[in-house]
Amino acid sequence: MTGYVVQRLGAVLIILVAMSILVFLATHALPSNAAALILGQYSTPGMQAALEHKLGFDQPLHLQYWHWASQMLQGDMGLSFEMERPVAPMLWDALSRSAVLALSSMAVVSTVGLALGVIAAVWRGRWPDHAASVFTYLGISLPEFYWGLVFILVFGSLLHLLPSSGFVSLSGGVGPFLAHLIMPVATLTLTLLAHVARLTRSSMVEALESMYVRVARARGLPERRVILRHALRNALIPSITVLAQDFGFLIGGIVAVETVFAYPGLGRMLVTALERQDLPVMQAAILVLTAVYCVANLTADLLYAVANPRIRYGGAID
């Protein structure tokens, strides 16, 4: 197991280095002239050349990369072109706000998804099962930004129940903080629910037909106990893994949802930076999101190994 973890951590490092090279090269292939972008439309070629020299853009590419990467490793992400402020503090703030959104969504997705899956399996083929499948179908049949718009229309514009955009920190009061979170979290939940709910349903169906559940019933245990203690415990393993994998999907979803709700997280920061071609912000945001994604995937695999002792990593598994 230890060997496996070390090997996987090594892989994560390699991927991060590869991604950093990719990001670096891609952003240097940008059509726009960074110096012209910073100095604005009234700059002269001489001024641009001077700034390029100051920023080191006239050096060979590998030196530039080395310089950039070593600064990155020291936590210095450079200055934003657009706002002329250091990227790092802005980025960590945005990341923490995205984390609030992501973690609350994951909490809701796992509870609601597991519950829906169990309900659908227990009442298999009857109306609760059909209702759950219609509900999950609806969620994945439209992109998250569309659900976001529908929520804004219904709960924001029509009913005036919830604020339709922005973010309030906890110091601004618990009520407003939660109110701003409800719609983004609901949107993300809706699009992620199907995966977990369906998987839980199918593994619960399998578990409920198994010998150990029949034995538990034959022993006269109450049905509630049979379902929750005997069947669900065994059906949980694949669901846990899929939840961890979904965390990776969540990162993609967050980019769109944060844009819809004008939520000041890392996803929106990335989109704005891409639009304005703000290189340092772009590079840092992509790298940090990649790192989060890799760690989430690694956690998924490790959880799987811990939860399912039948899997032995390191050997051949097909």
Added chain:
Amino acid sequence: MTDLATIPFGRWRRLPTPLVVGGVLVITLLAVAGLAQWIAPYPYDQMHVRDRFAPPGLRYLAGTDEYGRDVFSRLLFGSQLSLALGVTATLISMGIGVPLGLIAGYRRGLTDELIMRTLDVMMAFPPIMLVLLILAVTPPSLVKTSVAIGVLAVPPIARVTRSVTLDLMSGEFIEAARARGERLRYILMRELLPNIWPVLMVEASLRVVFAVLLGAVLSFLGFGVQPPAADWGLMIANGRAFVDTAPWISLAPGLAMSLTVIGISLLGDGLRGVLDPKLDGR
């Protein structure tokens, strides 16, 4: 795994409801996309300046947008773009993924290791980051979006193909073909592929859905198809600013998209039910 032709007639006759509903939706979509030029009441970019923000009615079935363009006509034309994106992306990913999976599963050993580990590395990158990076640094176009989304789906398709190939490899028909001295190309294309395609059809339907949705997200964010194209994602994004006063501008394309996605997914689910009876009721 069953070949379509070997399914007893009786099982085709009582077609599962999802397959029928999905089939009808998909056929309608194809018809709409094919006939858009003729059935659309107006050209997709014709502006009726006097009728800006007209609500849905007899003249404009789904209302008009901020330029007075007929939303219904734009919806019809939009089906072409969505379909083109979904199908092109899926063809690209199948065109690369299926041969890779076949070879990996057939050759096994070093070839298998090389192919699958390379794909693992690809999957380790967060998909949306790669696409956004590609689309943000180069000028956007429908073809590029399709290629980017298509390449993203290569690893999962190769994995599915490989695992089904591995299952089939123990079959006597493969051994027989080898004993006859058939060439690699023949074994892959004539012996293995026909047995894999039912699974691939199901996978392909999933991939089309995925491509349509991802394409919509990309155009919503402004990195996909560019205005004034009648793209559903773009239409939803444009209507965002008027969601209070003219919600039909965003809601109508969303409805069209959901019918498309539900239709294709139901078709895929239904196909799986018919092709693989073991999965019934799961």
